[in-house]
């Protein structure tokens with residue numbers, strides 16, 4: 001399946017799509033500094049996710065064609081964000097609409113992927129629509145599951161990068177949108193600590209403070225799929241950087257060490273559920 005699969009993205013397809021991406025994003029540039037800041041934030045994020053998906057994909061020994069396919073998914077995974085922010089002034093899907101599905105609509109309306117064959121186009125659109133779901137539907141094809149999980153890993157890798165550095169910037173340079181408008185109070189909710197400790201699902205609506213959100217981010221380690229991604233998270237110290245911005249507390253320490261243990265184990269042996277190479 002590796003190099004003989006029917007999905008095809010050529011070097012020139014990729015170059016044309018990159019050009020389309022930058023033209024499309026520039027059409028959302030605005031004199032309003034709040035809009036501009038958030039558009040550029042997502043533009044840079046999309047480009048970094050391209051780098052990350054290549055980093056992971058190379059370590060998974062993907063073919064050149066499959067690396068290009070993965071890169072197109074990364075490039076467009078957040079394409080719905082630009083219209084979302086411009087129209088609703090928020091990145092909160094609950095207050096606006098699902099940005100994965102909005103992205104699929106944008107790519108269909110703009111006929112962005114029409115130069116690719118239908119199977120390839122459908123695969124890319126599915127991976128985009130699954131990137132922000134709670135999980136990837138298990139009844140999808142193995143190829144679709146493989147790429148969707150790869151995209152989710154690359155996206156999270158950059159989210160870890162973004163947040164682990166973001167919490168160290170001066171308060172005046174912070175961006176309320178990134179923080180989901182949560183108050184930066186010194187508290188952590190007991191409910192959130194218990195849920196993270198017990199590996200329970202946390203809903204965005206349960207978050208009461210920025211610290212709650214940091215704990216939720218640490219628990220995203222449980223949603224990582226591929227061994228190279230675990231290794232990069234560990235090597236880059238993302239988990240520790242987030243933990244160090246939380247208050248000193250035994251309960252938080254317990255949670256941190258538990259998640260760290262999982263991270264170390266998976267970076268050494270891979271996740272139990274890791275998919276075999278395609």
Ligand SMILES: [Fe+2]
Pocket residue numbers: 045049077078155
């Ligand atoms: Fe993203």
